[in-house]
Amino acid sequence: MTTTSSEQHAVPFWRDERYLQVLAQILVVAIIAGTLYYLANNLVTALAAQNIPIGFDFLRLTAGFDIGESSIAYSRASTNAQALLVGVLNTLRVSFLGIIFSTILGAIVGVARLSNNWLVNKLAGIYVEILRNIPLLVFLIFLYSAAFVKLPRITEALELPGPIYLTNRGFFVPWAEPGDGWSTYRWVLWVGLLVAIVVAWVLRRQGQRTGRMPLILLWAPLAFVVVALLGWFIVPGQPLVSSIPVLEGRNFTGGNGLTPEFMAVLLGLVVYTSAFIAEVVRAGIQAVSKGQREAATALGLSGFQTLRLVILPQAQRVIIPPLTSQYLNLTKNSSLAVAAGYPDVYAIGRTIQNQSGRSIEIIALMMIVYLAFSLGTSLFMNWYNKRIRLVER
Amino acid sequence: MVRKSFIMLALLLVLALTLAACGQATTPAPAPAPEQPAVSEPAQVAGNTLATIKARGKLICGVNQAVPGFGFLQSDGSFAGFDIDFCKALSAAIFGDPNMVEYRPLTASERFTTLQAGEIDVLIRNTTWTLTRDTELGGNFVHTTFYDGQGIQVPVDSGINSITELGGTAICVQQGTTTELNLADQMAAVGVQYTPVVFETADETVNAYLEGRCDAWTTDMSGIVARQSIFPDPTAHKILPEVLSKEPLGPMVRHGDDQWFDIVQWTVFATFQAEEFGITSQNIDTFMSTENPNIRQMLGLEGEMGVKLGLSNDWAYNIVKLVGNYAEIFNRNLGPDTPLGLARGLNASWVDGGLLYAPPIR
Numbered sequence: 001m002t003t004t005s006s007e008q009h010a011v012p013f014w015r016d017e018r019y020l021q022v023l024a025q026i027l028v029v030a031i032i033a034g035t036l037y038y039l040a041n042n043l044v045t046a047l048a049a050q051n052i053p054i055g056f057d058f059l060r061l062t063a064g065f066d067i068g069e070s071s072i073a074y075s076r077a078s079t080n081a082q083a084l085l086v087g088v089l090n091t092l093r094v095s096f097l098g099i100i101f102s103t104i105l106g107a108i109v110g111v112a113r114l115s116n117n118w119l120v121n122k123l124a125g126i127y128v129e130i131l132r133n134i135p136l137l138v139f140l141i142f143l144y145s146a147a148f149v150k151l152p153r154i155t156e157a158l159e160l161p162g163p164i165y166l167t168n169r170g171f172f173v174p175w176a177e178p179g180d181g182w183s184t185y186r187w188v189l190w191v192g193l194l195v196a197i198v199v200a201w202v203l204r205r206q207g208q209r210t211g212r213m214p215l216i217l218l219w220a221p222l223a224f225v226v227v228a229l230l231g232w233f234i235v236p237g238q239p240l241v242s243s244i245p246v247l248e249g250r251n252f253t254g255g256n257g258l259t260p261e262f263m264a265v266l267l268g269l270v271v272y273t274s275a276f277i278a279e280v281v282r283a284g285i286q287a288v289s290k291g292q293r294e295a296a297t298a299l300g301l302s303g304f305q306t307l308r309l310v311i312l313p314q315a316q317r318v319i320i321p322p323l324t325s326q327y328l329n330l331t332k333n334s335s336l337a338v339a340a341g342y343p344d345v346y347a348i349g350r351t352i353q354n355q356s357g358r359s360i361e362i363i364a365l366m367m368i369v370y371l372a373f374s375l376g377t378s379l380f381m382n383w384y385n386k387r388i389r390l391v392e393r
Numbered sequence: 394m395v396r397k398s399f400i401m402l403a404l405l406l407v408l409a410l411t412l413a414a415c416g417q418a419t420t421p422a423p424a425p426a427p428e429q430p431a432v433s434e435p436a437q438v439a440g441n442t443l444a445t446i447k448a449r450g451k452l453i454c455g456v457n458q459a460v461p462g463f464g465f466l467q468s469d470g471s472f473a474g475f476d477i478d479f480c481k482a483l484s485a486a487i488f489g490d491p492n493m494v495e496y497r498p499l500t501a502s503e504r505f506t507t508l509q510a511g512e513i514d515v516l517i518r519n520t521t522w523t524l525t526r527d528t529e530l531g532g533n534f535v536h537t538t539f540y541d542g543q544g545i546q547v548p549v550d551s552g553i554n555s556i557t558e559l560g561g562t563a564i565c566v567q568q569g570t571t572t573e574l575n576l577a578d579q580m581a582a583v584g585v586q587y588t589p590v591v592f593e594t595a596d597e598t599v600n601a602y603l604e605g606r607c608d609a610w611t612t613d614m615s616g617i618v619a620r621q622s623i624f625p626d627p628t629a630h631k632i633l634p635e636v637l638s639k640e641p642l643g644p645m646v647r648h649g650d651d652q653w654f655d656i657v658q659w660t661v662f663a664t665f666q667a668e669e670f671g672i673t674s675q676n677i678d679t680f681m682s683t684e685n686p687n688i689r690q691m692l693g694l695e696g697e698m699g700v701k702l703g704l705s706n707d708w709a710y711n712i713v714k715l716v717g718n719y720a721e722i723f724n725r726n727l728g729p730d731t732p733l734g735l736a737r738g739l740n741a742s743w744v745d746g747g748l749l750y751a752p753p754i755r
């Protein structure tokens with residue numbers, strides 16, 4: 001039946017749109033594959049012509065250089081792969097904290113931009129306009145060399161109550177270290193976590209049943225704190241002992257320190273990205289129609305309730321996709337860390353590239369690492385986005 | 394409908410042509426690429442560096458811009474220094490004019506990729522000769538022009554007098570240098586714990602040290618002295634007595650062009666040999682009537698030394714006349730009358746007990 005009809009309108013295949021479309025797609029794929037092959041082949045031939053070896057064996061070799069900040073055991077005798085891992089963890093550390101803080105700061109500024117208070121509104125506007133328009137690299141270099149490195153020298157440390165010491169070697173704060181009761185207390189913390197999860201689940205169920213969603217984000221952490229506090233008094237021995245920073249010789253010992261490199265990069269990323277997030281948040285809130293707010297007010301909801309129960313859940317849907325790309329930007333921008341001397345994965349990659357001469361391999365690894373970070377973030381955010389999406393009935 | 398498919402067809406035709414062009418370009422690739430002088434491209438084609446330089450009309454030299462005395466970008470926009478003078482000597486040997494050079498300022502971590510990529514003809518940027526660099530970077534080192542060693546600098550009032558007293562300190566160092574590795578090696582050897590703070594450029598490194606971010610900073614001795622000469626208060630800093638490493642600094646060229654390697658290498662030797670013969674830029678013309686066969690061969694009065702290198706026979710004459718012998722180059726940039734005030738030390742001619750020893754130019 002169909003055959004006859006198509007035969008009736010017999011169009012030669014080279015004018016039949018259906019064939020042409022398929023053909024065009026095949027061609028495009030072929031062109032892309034061909035170009036890639038050409039480039040790869042070119043690369044291999046050129047490297048061979050210059051006698052430059054290629055391969056990933058160098059990852060097993062001794063790195064030979066030291067790294068200033070590392071969250072895992074590392075020394076000059078570790079391998080290049082371990083050095084890269086140190087860099088990956090440093091990047092994750094600064095990006096993760098950066099995402100959290102820039103979200104908080106961005107949300108505050110975004111809401112402030114919609115404030116009826118003239119001063120708050122204008123200040124938030126100026127904040128966004130200035131920060132969005134300064135290149136991040138310039139901002140980072142400024143923060144590091146004009147702010148953090150200009151702090152008092154270690155011998156003249158600025159002492160704040162705590163004691164907290166501010167110096168250009170870093171900020172040193174009192175910290176807690178595991179005491180003799182720590183091994184038992186650890187279990188209490190796990191139990192606390194479990195209790196918090198159960199509380200959250202129960203409250204959620206209750207909210208779904210009654211249609212009145214309780215403040216889960218308040219009660220669940222509170223449950224954790226209560227368990228943790230109870231455990232503190234019940235568990236024998238000292239779970240944690242405080243450790244106070246003291247200047248000993250040329251450096252502080254005890255307490256915990258944050259280097260100026262880390263802080264400059266973190267602050268730079270947070271402040272810069274928060275300006276963009278503020279705009280995303282503002283746009284999201286404005287996208288909720290005015291009628292929703294008016295209806296909420298008419299129902300007698302308070303300002304906070306309106307925000308929490310009516311505005312934010314709807315604004316969220318608009319906010320999440322552009323917010324995701326801000327997170328991706330932040331993670332990728334963290335590769336500017338080398339400008340402030342922070343050993344992120346890119347800085348360490350550059351060092352290895354220089355010491356081993358493996359440019360192509362290192363650049364390829366860098367691309368894979370950042371791609372993995374970005375895909376990971378995207379996956380999470382897409383999952384979240386799907387969860388909060390309006391289910392059309 | 395008809396219109397639409399027509400556009401589609403046209404599009405396909407364009408695509409097909411592109412593909413054909415691609416295919417053509419790929420075909421000759423498996424076969425060894427024929428030598429073709431790339432006129433429009435920079436210093437790309439291996440095996441033909443000299444021809445490329447001549448066709449271009451200038452030498453492209455990768456240099457430092459931040460180390461006074463070695464390679465420094467002056468306030469008037471010109472480059473000066475010991476390494477720069479070797480770029481000039483090469484230009485004199487090739488063109489009979491020391492100024493046919495384009496300088497490319499490079500950071501420590503950029504330099505090798507730039508050389509590999511063929512963007513410069515030669516790298517003369519206080520670069521240490523090591524086995525890894527010689528084998529893995531697609532380049533070769535010619536003879537060393539400056540024997541150096543790594544040092545550590547601290548403020549005079551720090552009370553630090555030896556590297557064994559550096560425990561718990563922060564040390565500023567530049568990325569992509571041998572310095573980074575030597576520091577780690579030596580500190581591990583003496584068992585001293587320290588924190589490296591690594592920067593991309595010399596300026597950042599030195600700035601962090603001067604601001605007190607680090608207790609010490611480290612690089613080649615010559616580099617320290619050079620930077621110290623432009624510190625706000627040079628007398629407030631001292632170099633620790635230990636020499637951490639051997640740092641033979643010299644020019645580097647790309648693999649695959651032996652003639653070009655020879656030209657760079659013998660340009661260096663010519664400056665050594667001229668000093669040994671006592672020939673300077675001032676007195677060279679008095680040697681033109683010499684009877685000494687060795688000098689006659691070097692100056693192109695006898696034999697065809699220049700032609701064997703692919704240059705003209707007055708190549709060495711031009712180097713010495715227009716730039717100077719090794720002693721002149723050294724003294725002009727690093728010697729006692731300069732802010733650096735370096736002694737010749739190992740960098741003296743072998744006849745004076747140093748390491749500079751040129752093979753015979755014959």
Ligand SMILES: N[C@@H](CCC(=O)N[C@@H](CS)C(=O)NCC(=O)O)C(=O)O
Nearest residue numbers: 459500501520521570571595612616
């Ligand atoms: N000779 C060592 C170090 C050379 C080096 O890069 N030194 C630094 C410290 S003085 C420098 O020249 N920096 C100048 C810059 O990067 O602008 C090497 O070859 O790795």
